[in-house]
Amino acid sequence: MGMPRKIKIEFGEVFPYGVFAVSEVTQVRDFERSTRERPVYAIDEETGLSVWSVDVMDGDRDARKADRQVSIKILAKQQPVLPPQPQGMPFTPVEFEGMTATPYIAENGNRPRLAWSFKAMAVRAPKSAQAPKAA
Template identity: 55%
Template sequence: MAMQRRIPVHTADVFPDGAYLVGPVEAVMDFNAGKRPDGSRPQQTDPETGLLVWSVPVLDADPAARKADKTVTIKFVAKVQPVPPENKSGMPFTPVDFCGLTATPYIAETGGRPRLAWSYRADGMSALSVKAVA
């Protein structure tokens, strides 16, 4: 069997020191589609399912992560906007676990030097039990 395009991973594989929501879930705009009469862009849809694409910024709590790699975007494909879990941690950011998380490798051309990068997608998210540091 050939390697799948989207590689299934666990949250702990990608974020061994934890993942924290640092912003709201937002619609991903389709910049390849034409603008609407009011000048706005339509929301991107997944070519495989036809469902809407949403994204949320996530902080990688790895203290050794480079500054450029500290915040990662996780995308969702869903009919309606995913709702983040309630933050009961006492911290400013919501600790989260992703369900159905996949990673897709691609080559990023930044500064004229190609590097391997990852695109992340999840089916859902749930609260992660973390005690606040006093």
């Protein structure tokens, strides 16, 4: 079958209402190679870049509870820096560039469900605070 394992996507296709960073950017550990005494950090096989992670909350009020908060993996040489948090806001609005989505079966809970793993090449402040386009 000619389907790619990773699907290139645009940020607005997945998150038309935007997302908000709810954690700091942290380096992802390689759990297979790490020990308690000697942490080893994950390197992306395709790019050779370090893998970083940030938790975000979807701005879509109708998002299912299981899909409301996701971790986005960012591939970068150095730790990505989140944009400044706007004054008076509890979270930092962000957008991602160079995104891919990889489907997988999440087997936590009573029944397996389709889930998505997201990777990006960069994180930045949103371009504008526009309302999403009508479908």
